[in-house]
Amino acid sequence: MNDLAAPLQEEANTAFRQEVREWLAANFPSELANQDNTLATIEGNAALSPPAEKWKTAMGEKGWGTPTWPAEYGGGGLNRKQTKILQEEMAAIGAWNPIGGMGVMMLGPTLLEFASEEQKHQHIPPICRGEIRWCQGYSEPGAGSDLAALQMRAEDKGDHYLVNGQKTWTSGGQWADWCFALVRTDTRHKHEGISFVLVDMKTPGIEVRPIQLISGTSSFCETFFTDVKVPKENLVGEENRGWHIGKRLLQHERTNLSGGNRGGRSGGSLHKIALKYLDLDSAGRLVDKDLRTRITRFEMRQRAFRLTAGRVMEAVKGGAPAAASSILKNVGAEMTQERAELSLEIMGMQGLGWEGEGFTPQELMGTRSWLWGKAVSIYGGSAEIQNNVIAKRILGMEGEPG
Amino acid sequence: MAVLTEEQSLLRDMARSWAQEQSPVKAFRQLRDKGAEGWDPERWQSIAEMGWTGIVIPEEHGGADFGFLGLGLVLEETARTLTASPLAASALAASSALVLGGSAEQQARWLPGIAGGDVIATLAVDDGPRHCPEDIHCVARQVDGGWLLNGEKAFVAEGGSAELLVIAARCESGPALFLVEADNPGLTRSPRRMADARNYAALALENLKVPDAALLGKAGDPELLDAVLDRARIGAAAEMLGLATQAFETTLEYLKTRVQFDTILARFQALQHRMAKQFTEIELLRSCVESALLAIDNNDPELPLLASLAKATACDTLHLVSREMVQLHGGIGMTDEHDAGFYIKRARSLENAWGNASFHRDRYASLSGY
Numbered sequence: 093m094n095d096l097a098a099p100l101q102e103e104a105n106t107a108f109r110q111e112v113r114e115w116l117a118a119n120f121p122s123e124l125a126n127q128d129n130t131l132a133t134i135e136g137n138a139a140l141s142p143p144a145e146k147w148k149t150a151m152g153e154k155g156w157g158t159p160t161w162p163a164e165y166g167g168g169g170l171n172r173k174q175t176k177i178l179q180e181e182m183a184a185i186g187a188w189n190p191i192g193g194m195g196v197m198m199l200g201p202t203l204l205e206f207a208s209e210e211q212k213h214q215h216i217p218p219i220c221r222g223e224i225r226w227c228q229g230y231s232e233p234g235a236g237s238d239l240a241a242l243q244m245r246a247e248d249k250g251d252h253y254l255v256n257g258q259k260t261w262t263s264g265g266q267w268a269d270w271c272f273a274l275v276r277t278d279t280r281h282k283h284e285g286i287s288f289v290l291v292d293m294k295t296p297g298i299e300v301r302p303i304q305l306i307s308g309t310s311s312f313c314e315t316f317f318t319d320v321k322v323p324k325e326n327l328v329g330e331e332n333r334g335w336h337i338g339k340r341l342l343q344h345e346r347t348n349l350s351g352g353n354r355g356g357r358s359g360g361s362l363h364k365i366a367l368k369y370l371d372l373d374s375a376g377r378l379v380d381k382d383l384r385t386r387i388t389r390f391e392m393r394q395r396a397f398r399l400t401a402g403r404v405m406e407a408v409k410g411g412a413p414a415a416a417s418s419i420l421k422n423v424g425a426e427m428t429q430e431r432a433e434l435s436l437e438i439m440g441m442q443g444l445g446w447e448g449e450g451f452t453p454q455e456l457m458g459t460r461s462w463l464w465g466k467a468v469s470i471y472g473g474s475a476e477i478q479n480n481v482i483a484k485r486i487l488g489m490e491g492e493p494g
Numbered sequence: 495m496a497v498l499t500e501e502q503s504l505l506r507d508m509a510r511s512w513a514q515e516q517s518p519v520k521a522f523r524q525l526r527d528k529g530a531e532g533w534d535p536e537r538w539q540s541i542a543e544m545g546w547t548g549i550v551i552p553e554e555h556g557g558a559d560f561g562f563l564g565l566g567l568v569l570e571e572t573a574r575t576l577t578a579s580p581l582a583a584s585a586l587a588a589s590s591a592l593v594l595g596g597s598a599e600q601q602a603r604w605l606p607g608i609a610g611g612d613v614i615a616t617l618a619v620d621d622g623p624r625h626c627p628e629d630i631h632c633v634a635r636q637v638d639g640g641w642l643l644n645g646e647k648a649f650v651a652e653g654g655s656a657e658l659l660v661i662a663a664r665c666e667s668g669p670a671l672f673l674v675e676a677d678n679p680g681l682t683r684s685p686r687r688m689a690d691a692r693n694y695a696a697l698a699l700e701n702l703k704v705p706d707a708a709l710l711g712k713a714g715d716p717e718l719l720d721a722v723l724d725r726a727r728i729g730a731a732a733e734m735l736g737l738a739t740q741a742f743e744t745t746l747e748y749l750k751t752r753v754q755f756d757t758i759l760a761r762f763q764a765l766q767h768r769m770a771k772q773f774t775e776i777e778l779l780r781s782c783v784e785s786a787l788l789a790i791d792n793n794d795p796e797l798p799l800l801a802s803l804a805k806a807t808a809c810d811t812l813h814l815v816s817r818e819m820v821q822l823h824g825g826i827g828m829t830d831e832h833d834a835g836f837y838i839k840r841a842r843s844l845e846n847a848w849g850n851a852s853f854h855r856d857r858y859a860s861l862s863g864y
């Protein structure tokens with residue numbers, strides 16, 4: 093951009109901001125302000141209220157739920173500056189993005205990079221409109237951290253693959269319309285025998301069994317495949333080259349998770365909770381000095397995390413996810429979990445309610461999200477695996493496998 | 495490990511095999527699934543038959559007068575398998591109040607029933623969700639021939655099933671402990687359903703009238719309350735030691751069997767160090783808990799200091815070990831089918847019981863004179 097263009101750009105941005113503001117005023121139902129419920133969106137399948145449904149439709153049609161994706165596939169087609177303006181304007185009125193899930197966080201960006209034109213046209217627009225729920229068929233009982241050990245077999249039957257085997261920990265499997273899965277198309281090679289396929293969950297032979305979590309809900313499943321026919325046109329990229337695609341998707345997952353779990357930011361700042369529940373001395377300081385120090389340490393570290401996230405995002409300019417995604421994922425997970433542990437400590441026994449009388453809905457939700465949050469350092473590549481990535485790939489400390 | 499007498503080691507072995515055979519985690523799971531009131535009467539019966547309910551109660555009142563180290567060993571072993579019972583509340587906390595503060599009549603009235611397991615008693619000190627014995631708002635006012643109690647008690651363990659409640663209230667001269675029977679018309683109990691699926695209740699005391707004979711010890715004696723609390727704290731620390739030990743062993747076992755990257759997870763040095771760290775912490779905790787238990791039995795003047803040391807160390811250690819248990823099990827540790835969730839939920843309740851780590855660090859500093 094040269095100097096002469098800069099003021100023009102400035103003007104265009106101001107006009108865009110005005111457009112966004114007007115559009116939001118016309119389409120965002122104000123009663124939904126700040127009602128985004130992160131836990132419910134990841135954990136549950138709660139039906140949307142009529143205004144929320146309307147909001148989702150409007151955002152879906154506009155493409156602004158996936159602001160940076162190309163408009164030709166249903167995305168917003170916005171540049172980085174415009175996206176930032178959109179986010180700022182939404183934040184200002186408490187509007188939240190109703191378009192989400194694994195399709196947005198993981199699959200879409202992967203399809204944009206690797207899928208054929210037909211596949212993009214078939215699958216991306218419904219993701220932008222939030223119509224299709226996707227689940228991730230990666231993990232198996234014997235293949236968790238060692239994902240490439242996966243065994244689910246896909247046999248070549250000419251025009252389709254015949255798929256047999258078991259996936260596990262499939263989040264949202266019981267509600268999903270489609271599944272993106274890693275399957276074994278060659279048993280002789282570990283990594284080079286894996287393919288990336290898209291599976292319609294309504295295909296005969298797929299059976300889903302929900303598993304209850306320690307938080308009391310059943311948001312993930314065991315998924316059994318028995319002679320499931322997957323048409324060849326649902327293969328993404330080349331056969332036996334799926335590992336590379338699958339890993340790329342995991343990078344998107346990590347980048348999204350570090351931002352997506354908001355680094356322990358959801359639910360307002362921690363010291364506000366402390367001020368609500370704890371006694372203060374005459375100078376207005378928390379009486380429990382030990383806890384005060386730890387809350388401060390958390391909030392300062394959270395600030396450092398946000399600054400780092402900002403620095404990384406700036407450096408990659410919205411391009412490919414950087415190696416730093418491992419750092420961000422780990423610190424983000426730590427923030428989420430530390431925040432929950434500290435708010436539990438602030439509330440004492442009041443923070444450990446399970447159900448029934450004596451607790452506010454927020455308190456009960458707090459117990460559940462504390463427990464649910466233990467998962468964020470396990471899925472999407474565990475904290476230990478991220479540390480291995482940092483040590484091996486960034487620092488060159490080769491050693492043990494994994 | 496403290497040098498145990500032959501009788502003490504026998505007691506520990508007996509508790510260990512009973513817990514593993516008669517009260518495994520599976521039993522707790524069934525109880526939880528039933529949504530029962532928090533403990534199982536049949537197992538309580540067998541606990542009573544083995545005499546564990548009377549371990550710290552004098553022989554003249556039907557107990558064994560066997561000492562707190564013995565009771566600590568039993569609490570540790572039964573907590574390992576998450577045995578849900580009122581042992582800590584009744585046979586330790588409330589019993590201590592009666593043994594330390596009770597008159598001959600009060601002791602004769604209640605201790606035999608507690609020792610035999612027929613009477614379940616509990617201790618209710620805190621008005622709110624965090625331990626704060628210096629700030630009891632529940633008031634006791636002397637009236638003609640007795641006392642009137644008004645206020646609230648929060649999250650009283652076994653509060654729903656106890657027949658006798660030892661309730662702390664503030665009178666003009668300071669704190670006092672009262673014996674309140676569950677059927678007192680001034681008392682309302684409301685159950686609280688907690689993550690650890692144990693029995694808790696909130697108490698409301700409204701013009702609750704008790705006779706003079708219900709006062710334990712002297713009114714306004716902070717030393718009695720402190721001494722009773724220290725015993726309860728050390729008992730909780732013993733339970734926490736059991737939980738941490740079992741959580742650790744379960745995790746270690748898993749790492750030795752779970753294969754990823756063509757090898758058992760136990761071969762990864764990053765995990766070896768994590769386990770070595772936990773093992774070290776648990777060893778330190780064991781020393782603290784045993785010293786504190788012995789300090790009760792020996793009337794050691796350092797008892798308050800050792801109680802805070804044991805409880806703070808228990809909180810930090812169990813916090814660490816219970817988190818590691820979930821994390822190192824991976825996905826399976828997040829499922830309700832696995833036991834890890836039970837341990838982390840119970841851990842947080844006990845971390846709160848009778849003062850968390852920061853309460854006891856602060857108290858340790860105060861007791862040390864700074």
Ligand SMILES: Cc1cc2nc3c(=O)[nH]c(=O)nc-3n(C[C@H](O)[C@H](O)[C@H](O)COP(=O)(O)OP(=O)(O)OC[C@H]3O[C@@H](n4cnc5c(N)ncnc54)[C@H](O)[C@@H]3O)c2cc1C
Nearest residue numbers: 228230231236237261263467471474476494821822824825
């Ligand atoms: C709530 C939740 C939702 C999930 N959703 C999905 C989903 O939708 N789709 C899907 O496919 N999967 C999903 N997963 C599965 C998740 O990706 C796996 O749990 C994860 O990859 C870990 O695998 P594992 O559970 O088999 O643990 P394991 O791999 O057995 O690991 C156990 C422990 O050992 C550690 N470890 C393993 N290898 C090493 C090593 N080399 N060095 C050091 N430490 C190591 C791990 O970090 C972990 O702490 C979900 C998991 C959870 C908890």
